[in-house]
Amino acid sequence: MDSREPAVVTFSPSAELPPLSEQELAVLSQVGQDWSAGLPDWRRAEALPLDPALNQYPTPAPGRFSRIAPVGQFRTETPDRLVADQPEAPVSPEGGTLTRLRRVILGPPLNSAAVVQERIRKLIALPVLSSDLLSSVAYGPEAMLTVLVLAGASALRLTLPISLALVVLMVAVGLSYRQTIRAYPHGAGSYIVAGANLGSRLGLTAGAGLMMDYILTAAVSVASGVDAINSALPRLAPAAVPIGLAVLVMLLAGNLRGVRSAGKLFAAPTYAFVAAVFLLICFGLAQAARRGFTTLPPPRVPATEGLGVLLVLRAFASGATSMTGIEAVSNAVPVFKPVEWRNARTTLTWMVSLLILMFAGLIALIHLDGVAIKPNQTVLSQLAHLAFGEGPLYIFVQATTALILLLAANTAYQDFPRLLFFMARDGYAPRAFLRLGDRLVFSNGIILLTVAAAAILIAFHGRTQALIPLFAVGVFLAFTLSQVGMIRHWLREKGPHWRKNIVINGTGALLSGVVLVTAAFTKFVEGAWVVLAAVPIVILTALRIRRHYDAVQAALSPEPGEQGGEPRQEDGERPGQVLHMAVVPVARLDRAALRALAYAVSLGQPVFAVHVSPDDEEDDRFRHQWTYWGAHLRLEIIVSPHRAIIPTLSHYLQALHALRPDITLTVVLPEVVVKQWWHRPLHHHDARRLRRAVRPLPGIVVTSVPVHVRG
Amino acid sequence: MDSREPAVVTFSPSAELPPLSEQELAVLSQVGQDWSAGLPDWRRAEALPLDPALNQYPTPAPGRFSRIAPVGQFRTETPDRLVADQPEAPVSPEGGTLTRLRRVILGPPLNSAAVVQERIRKLIALPVLSSDLLSSVAYGPEAMLTVLVLAGASALRLTLPISLALVVLMVAVGLSYRQTIRAYPHGAGSYIVAGANLGSRLGLTAGAGLMMDYILTAAVSVASGVDAINSALPRLAPAAVPIGLAVLVMLLAGNLRGVRSAGKLFAAPTYAFVAAVFLLICFGLAQAARRGFTTLPPPRVPATEGLGVLLVLRAFASGATSMTGIEAVSNAVPVFKPVEWRNARTTLTWMVSLLILMFAGLIALIHLDGVAIKPNQTVLSQLAHLAFGEGPLYIFVQATTALILLLAANTAYQDFPRLLFFMARDGYAPRAFLRLGDRLVFSNGIILLTVAAAAILIAFHGRTQALIPLFAVGVFLAFTLSQVGMIRHWLREKGPHWRKNIVINGTGALLSGVVLVTAAFTKFVEGAWVVLAAVPIVILTALRIRRHYDAVQAALSPEPGEQGGEPRQEDGERPGQVLHMAVVPVARLDRAALRALAYAVSLGQPVFAVHVSPDDEEDDRFRHQWTYWGAHLRLEIIVSPHRAIIPTLSHYLQALHALRPDITLTVVLPEVVVKQWWHRPLHHHDARRLRRAVRPLPGIVVTSVPVHVRG
Known part of the structure; x- marks a missing residue:
């Protein structure tokens, strides 16, 4: 955080023991010299009554009081190096049941050596990284309509212009991120980019925004996926919250077990969803063509609010949730095959193009079919009903929607723990988030995300549209800061085309900033205040945590002999x-x-x-x-x-x-x-x-x- | 428990360190001899770098890192004996708030030396020990009527003969306890008497019965006291359970603080209650005399059960709850002024006479006035209304009733922890019940009683009549075993008049036994099964606890040098x-x-x-x-x-x-x-x-x- 360029993204299992600086090593050596004097002779290994390497003795038979001795579990590689082979034998009889249960759910622990990143091809990367972004079209257009319809059915005619503005926004942010990927090929998450260019506080602000975003992505995607199921099976509607919680628990277990970016597994549902949506658009447009592209009138809805600028802005901000997840590629640049940044950029371009096509197509259908909001039926489900009736194609659309939303929630399970890892590495989050669990995943972050998303799901009764107002603020906060950070970056670096780059990132920053301010103002009462209150709390907590860690580190760092100054309490660091x-x-x-x-x-x-x-x-x-x-x-x-x-x-x-x-x-x-x-x-x-x-x-x-x- | 004669009743703060037997001391001395060899020289006090007696040094000023040093709190009496003066300074800053709160509620800790028993005069002993017994007339007659009325109003004519049988029972049990007091002047609780004469298992049976009795006494007395309040203030009726719990919390706090047998405080309400009841009886009889002792017909009540032997027996067993608390004097013989047993006997005679008079008088009034059961009005309240209308005398009756019931619950708070102390001393209850708290009371027993009584109060919704069926079994189990124990005692001792004594205790045992069997059978379904199931569980638990303590003691008792035999694990008891x-x-x-x-x-x-x-x-x-x-x-x-x-x-x-x-x-x-x-x-x-x-x-x-x- 303190250096200008971010470090290489590494998820090392040994992050808890960082290397020491030259100066620290020098102090250590000086402290060691103080020890030399007066150390007894027996410190040489031969004087120990028992060899710590365990290798001089035959393995003893289980004694009367001891269980089977775990000597065989340790392999002596060199006299001062043992390797533990099966560390998961239960420590105590009581612990046994829990350990066994854990093994059944999570599988055997994985070797640290397995942490090597797999590189993925673009064709696999696309579905893996785009589920969050593409799935957003399942709730984004609907969120926009939900706001517009407040001013009555006639206000729905504004759908087209607002959508146009959103497409411009998508293009601008997409271009902007293309730049970021080029500039930060080792990983270009908003926390890192904003932190490196705008200082740690704004980095933390972006990080806090992203944390909110990931928690809400999990909650909204799950709620929206449950909506897709309930649209097809209305009888399940009252059980929305329990179903949502069950999905979260499944995600928890799966991610603790380590549902790694298993390409093929993720590719199918995403491609299936894209296929389903395009099928829907084609069928719908064909129907519309048959009737000569006449626009059907939407059902009469009484206006509850006047149609003002504020309402239009609110609809715009709600519709902007269609592009959440656009940052996924930038976080994941290092997982691409070389040349990483180039492949990542290409993938991003594809993704954004797909998004724009799907979004525009759906908006067109909504407009042509005169679809409005129904209480127990999503807009996508209405469109599918109109196009396919009740048949298997309708089921296909709903099933792939539910599935991709699940995958989108899963993206949050990948990103949230990674963000906390970065923050913990910088001392802004508890060190527990550095620890890789049994299955080489950041278990603590996964658990925290599940708890937070479940709390939000319960608090908002699992209603997607109630969650949307909370959503946009965090995402666009991170977007904006990341793009502003890029402007700063170009101003400092001044590489080739730096003026053009500034214009691109500046446009992205400006538009993101407009959405941010719009969302924050127009949705403040509806729920955005929750996020606006939470972000500073997260930042303050992070700064307090850093201060504490700094103080502890200062207190625990060794000091050479007593050269004046008040001796520290509990000194006795020399025998x-x-x-x-x-x-x-x-x-x-x-x-x-x-x-x-x-x-x-x-x-x-x-x-x-x-x-x-x-x-x-x-x-x-x-x-x-x-x-x-x-x-x-x-x-x-x-x-x-x-x-x-x-x-x-x-x-x-x-x-x-x-x-x-x-x-x-x-x-x-x-x-x-x-x-x-x-x-x-x-x-x-x-x-x-x-x-x-x-x-x-x-x-x-x-x-x-x-x-x-x-x- | 193993000796025939029970030990003197002592509540020593040092009960946790019992004296060692000659044999144990010999082993200890032998172990010590093994130590002598090879002990280094520095073990003499002079070689210690710091005098444990703290008396060589000036009290240091509070340092930079230490709070005020608590050196001054220790007074050096001899070089190897310190006295701690104010042990209640908080141990840690966090503990401080809790400690202060505890001090506010409980008052300052009391010195162990204050444990000396106060001796009390008969005139004070009577009210202190009789509140439990005399208060029983507030619910006993009502419990009997509640059963009888099931067979319709006409069945109420059986009140008189059943009451006569109950008076015979009271006389018999009273006489029987007179004998017990004479024979066990150091304390004649059922657990001790049954244990000493019938073996530890039957002693535990009596103890388990008594435990149930004390818990139910607390619950029933509180519920009944709340009934007395609610009869006068019917609006409070829905809050019966919360009021009851509040009363239990007050009793908890008061007893943890150590509401000792503060004679005068307890004397007033008991005498006031006795006065109120006699006033009521006199007024009622005077009214009846004015109309020529004609019996008013009870209100018509439809019969829901046939009038059979079983119903009569049930009514009898319910009415027998009027004599719960009769054993209080026998537990407390040592607190009387000398000659203890004689004074205790006299007090018992007075108490039983008062009980019989009050019981008989109330039954007569009930019969004459034709009183039956009303849902929101106790029988005593009905009688008081009939005699005094709504005036201050009615309030007096209700207030003294509520007050004496509170005192009766308080008796359970005295007896239950004492019983657990005895059981813990014998190794049948967790050793934690041996510990005298800050205020020289057995805090753990007090807390356990409160929790148990509160659980029962909640489970039975605070309804007195629902609790009565649970009540009789435990009490009469203890009564019966105690009297049977006395028969065994006389058979063994054969002192003067032993045949006569056997007849008296035999009658008591027989009649108590009849009530026990009646109550157990006729009320099994209504709730007696709870007690009948709990008693064996308590006994089994007690036996398991004893077995564990015996095993631990065997494992922890020192052994002299390794004279053959397998060496025990973790031997190293010699340096x-x-x-x-x-x-x-x-x-x-x-x-x-x-x-x-x-x-x-x-x-x-x-x-x-x-x-x-x-x-x-x-x-x-x-x-x-x-x-x-x-x-x-x-x-x-x-x-x-x-x-x-x-x-x-x-x-x-x-x-x-x-x-x-x-x-x-x-x-x-x-x-x-x-x-x-x-x-x-x-x-x-x-x-x-x-x-x-x-x-x-x-x-x-x-x-x-x-x-x-x-x-």
Whole structure:
């Protein structure tokens, strides 16, 4: 984000361990020199009682207490390098059921080496990347009509001019993105382009807009796909929300499993949908031709609003949702076969041409057939009914529509986690989004998207037209910022034809900006405010997250020796600096306590025991037992007449630390571990509670010495 | 439970540390002798770098990183004995708000020394202990009428003979309990008496019956008290359940705060209720006398059931709920002034006499006035209306009724936790019920009772008459077992008059048994099955709990040296036996990791580091950094191509343990602790997850080395 040119798009499984800078390495080396002095001799491997490479010993037979030992799972490649083969044996018996369930749903974990990007041909890339864009014609024209019809059926005559304006917009944005792809061949997402050219804040703004866009794409596509099904099967209409949620869960499972860009699988429905729409357009136009292209009058609809400029603008902004998804190619430039940018550009041109043809054809049909809005029937379904009646061709149109909308939702499942990965890499999103899951997908982003889309689907009762007002703002925010970023780019780079490029991107930016402002203003009350409120919240959160990460990194970066300045708290990063004292809290003198005491003593550092008594009677009783045992260690009894054990111990440790902050106090906790979870309520959890209580305290190390009991 | 005579009733705060037997002490001493050999010299207190008694140092000023040090809170009494003065300063800033809220509701914690029992006079004991018993007349007669009226108004003529039988029952059970008090002056609860004489299983049966009884007492008394309010204010009727729950929450808070047997507070309402009932009886009888004791006919009620023996028995069993609470005195013998048993007996006699008078008087009035059941009006309210109209005397009757029912519910709050304490002391209930809370009450028992009573109140919609069928079974189960236990007691002891005593207790047992069987059979379908099913479940659970505790105790009791036999797992109870090796999992070379490494090295035991890489790239990258640092320790890199970190580490540790089970592996975990809880989602929690994963593994000690960062 800080460099002008974006980095190469890599989804590395090791993104969590970034390389260190020269300076950081130098510090590390200096810290290491401080260690050299005073390190004991046994640090050489030979002195270890057990070879960490596991390779000197025969695999042991399963013992009485241990399950089958997982030694065989590790392959020794070199003495200091092991490879774990089957990491998914359950860690604990209880975890077993969950692990097995996960395996059934997700399949076996994939090897990191499989992350290599597949390159795809244009013919496959087209359907894979265009499902989001092309599917938009299933709801875009309808969204426009829904607004126009508010001013009565007569207002529908404005369909044609508005559509013309939209086609101009599509061409302009398409051309604009062609430029972007050329300039950013490693991936030209709006977040990256805006961030690289306009600074991190505007990059985050574009990112926030895109996040909204992806969430809404998932929600709107699913809702619209369910509409397509319900238009054909009206009896399912009341169950729209549950059906939508079920689809989201399927998408979740499929994407967690890793429905990779499996070309052929995706190609068929997209081509089928394109075929269905063109078939519909041809049939419709043929019918219209038979009657001499006379325009049928739309049904009478009473006007509920006056026909003003505002309404026209609203219709325009709603219709603009037909071009959501146009940015898909620019995100995916690196997956094309070489020359990547050239193939990507060609694909984009095809896509936009297809979009314009389909959009214009459908608008023409709508106009000729005099179609208006029906409550339980999508516009596409009405057109298909008019053209094909009830027959198999009608079913074909509805089925391919539902299918491509599903695929479009799936695009969001590809893009949203990728965007969060980029943001997390820059420190603007939780680091958890960097982690590649079992199946080499960003599971956390996938889960977050599902939760967000499900929440929106439920909140808006699964009604597509209620979601549309939220939709345009985020998309066009990202479009606009990306194009403005490109203007800046050309101004800086001044490559060949830079003036022409600026004009193209400038037109794109201007038109996108008009849609953005129109959508934001005219649909504010209807729902755009949700997005307009969410974007700054996302940006602020992202900036706070970055600030936190920066602070943590500063606090955790190693520093060379104490060259003046106030020493940092919990310094002891060099062995010589650590001064030990161990405290063993003992409640009763059972095996658990004796084991903890023995452990503490055997470390060879100073140790004492502490016991908290609620009254004098227990004090005497415990002392008596301690004496019988031989009183081998210093015992301190704290009488806590108010019976609080954990707070008393915690305060006592705080007091010890306050008196000698230079000593590292190790609390050695005896911990009884029962085998069955249902036995846990039968035991106090003082060890766990104490661990939690001292967690925020400085200079206190907690050691749990477990004793496992069955019964 | 195992000894024939029950132990003295003591609620010691130190019940969790019972004294050891001679044999156990001998074992402990032997174990201690094993320790003597090979213990280092520094175990003497002088060698500790910091005096655990805290008394050598000036109190430090609050530092930059520490809050005010709580050194001043500890008072050094002797060098090895501290007293904690104000243990309730919040442990952590987040805990502060909760702690303060708790203090506001519960008041400051009480000193253990305050647990000394107060002794009470008979005149105070009577109201304190009788609220449960006497309040029963508020619902008992009504419960009987509710059943009888099912056979039509004419069946109400059977009220008198059934009531006569009930009075005989009251006398018999009262006499029987007089005997019990004499024989068990240290506390004669049914659980203890039945357990001591009939064995632990029948003791548990009585205990389970009593548990049901106490829960139902709380629920029924609250429901009935709400009925009394709603009879006077019918508009509140729909809110019966919320009002009842609010009352339970008040009882919860009051009892957690420790509404101790504050004599005077309890005396007034009970005496007022007794006065109100007698006033009502006198007024009613005077009215009846004026009309020459002619019986008014009850309102016509259509019969819904035939009048058979079964119905009469059901009415009898329902009416028997009038005597619930009769056992209260026997539980509380030790709180009387000496001679305890004599005073307790006298009080019991008074109580039963009062009960019989009030019961008989009310039945007479019901009969004379021809009162039957009304849906929104209790019988007592009807009688009061007839006697006093709407005036202040009516209000007085209703108010005192509601109040005494509240007190009766409060008795359950005294007895239920005490019963659980006894059961926990014997190992039949979770040990958590042994713990005295801040306010010297058994908080856990109080909370459990509230939850159970609230659940019942909600499940039965707060209707008193729906709860009555559940009620009788538990009480009379406990009564019967207690009396049978007494027969056994006399047969064994054969003190003076033992034959006469057997006759008295035998009569009590027989009559109680008849009610028990009647209630169980006639009310099985109506709800008694709930109790009949719950009692065996409670017994089985109690036995399982005891078995678990026995097994754990056996597993945890120390054993002297290895004189043959298979050595137990995780033996190492003597310092010489512990062979150490430390493993430091390092994700990146930051301060947290360096501190953990330094800590591990400074312990002076063999250490190596382990890093899990998702791919070769990270392997190389980490090794590079490690070399820069100086590679001071043996590093083992595990490549986990499936990216699982925690399972891989856990399996690796298992493998190490399997190869050398004699080595105690210490996992030294670097742990970054952030200050604010809302920063936690920004960090991975591998340390916590690893700790949880290795918890069930044998021979692995986990040490958390925290580094606190702000930001």
